Amino acid sequence: MNNSIEIDGAVFCGAAIPTPNATLLVISGKNGLLGCGYLSVATANKLGDALAIVRGVSNYDDMLSVSVCEVSDAAAALGVSVGMSGKDALKLMK
Secondary structure, eight states: OEEEEEETTEEEEEEEEEOSSOEEEEEEOSSOEEEOTTSOHHHHHHHTOOEEEOOSOOSHHHHHHSBOOEEOHHHHHTTOOTTSBHHHHHHHTO
């Protein structure tokens, strides 16, 4: 399921993909992604993608409010850091 998510006037695309045991959650901006723990920072680093990971989330609101726990090199270059909220990370990757 895809959803539009607006943050401070910027529009992001949210996707929720059910798997047999969990739901993969991702919110994408023009310059990067906020994703759940299902995604891999190692792969993002290999590909040069900006990715911030949040864990223990079950919906988009959770993703925006919890702290980022891992970031790719490209996300760090955009100013994304561990400990900032998912919302703040996305604002840097719009």
